[in-house]
Amino acid sequence: QVQLQESGPGLVRPSQTLSLTCTVSGGSISSKSHYWSWIRQHSVNGLEWIGYIYYSGGADYNPSLKSRVTISLDSSKNQFSLRVKSVTAADTAVYFCARVPVDESGYPLNFDFWGQGALVTVSS
């Protein structure tokens, strides 16, 4: 059974960088059959896809966040990470990491396993 677990600071100061790590167990982050994604959820809004990263290290981001977001892989630790720079209160949300199975053409099929979520508050 694949498990994902987010970790990182729960409080970030405005204009600083938000950093979260997702540790994957029960599956390899080097799998060519999966992408690894971050999604966030504001308290009053729904889910927002942030981006995902492939086994090769290539990534795809939501255009609304692309200028501030970086997702990276650490295969040696079976982890992937999220960095959001220049944060504001609008970045306060629960951040989820999730696994994305892909088909033979590389199309993302769904988010099949999720972490429990990490609340990040942006406040001075």
Add this chain to the structure above:
Amino acid sequence: QSALTQPASVSGSPGQSITISCTGTSSDFGGYNLVSWYQQHPDKAPKLIIYGVNKRPSGVSDRFSASKSGNTASLTISGLRPEDESDYYCCSYTGGTTTLVFGGGTKVTVL
């Protein structure tokens, strides 16, 4: 692409069937049948219940079914049970600049 449009809330009595719509533009669905649905209970992570428009992962009740016609995807819950009371989200691969988009979510209430 903007978020897909879902009704804010849907309710039904135990045993009834309800349907949640998920409406977008042709670019939101991108001509692909890569629509998925998620159930989220309070303070929990979303759970995949439908993928590929109408496929269920192992272990998901067959009371959940889904379809897609044109620019609208739909999730139907049959034989509504108290434990179905939850938030439900649709998601689609667009193939566009915003690769994946979610619906705004629908709160299902079991009366």
